[in-house]
Amino acid sequence: MKSILFPHRYKKVSGFVFYLTTLVGAIIYLTDFEFDSNFVMKIPALIYDPIIGNKNGIWIENGILDELITVILIISGIIHSFSKERMEDEYISSIRLQALTWSIYVNYSLVLIATLTIFGIGYLHVMIIHLFSLIILFNIRFQLKLRTYYKSGTDEE
């Protein structure tokens, strides 16, 4: 079966970008940063539904910092998680699948808990975090499992 993983050479760079973007995005999000006043430019919109303002036309003025962070975080996270290891074999594929399964279970458990306990505008934060939580959880779990994997068998038997 042909591999659908990214080449190993992308792993380090994508990892650096992913962790840096996650950190920057988290800091910006938690400090109530005004996204819409940064990197303002005219962009095409498939759907534009502002709370106030004109809905007409497909070209809108929008601060794209949040969109940039979202896109960079998701793309770098996917490339980092699904880049081949230096020696990619079936055991690592198994570890990757187990990490993905675990992260789906945990992510959607948290979403269910949040859905049943957080209401109103507060749920908007749940939806925003949910955009990134799966890829972040998977990445962390997979990297931790890989660390254990590489440490195993250090003593030749």
Next chain:
Amino acid sequence: MKNRIRVFRAELNISQEELANQMGVSRQTIHAIENNKYAPSLTLGMTIAKFFNKTVEEVFQMEEEK
């Protein structure tokens, strides 16, 4: 599932690393298989058996269900 890879490796006097290189997998994978932490795929299992010039059943044994 149990296996006798360590025994056959010792008979041939080869290391986990050498066996891993022959099988096209990492040493950690061979280590995990020997310690029953990972059950190899049919392809890898048959390749290992062929390397040792044994049958799959001689290399791998199903554990009795309790």
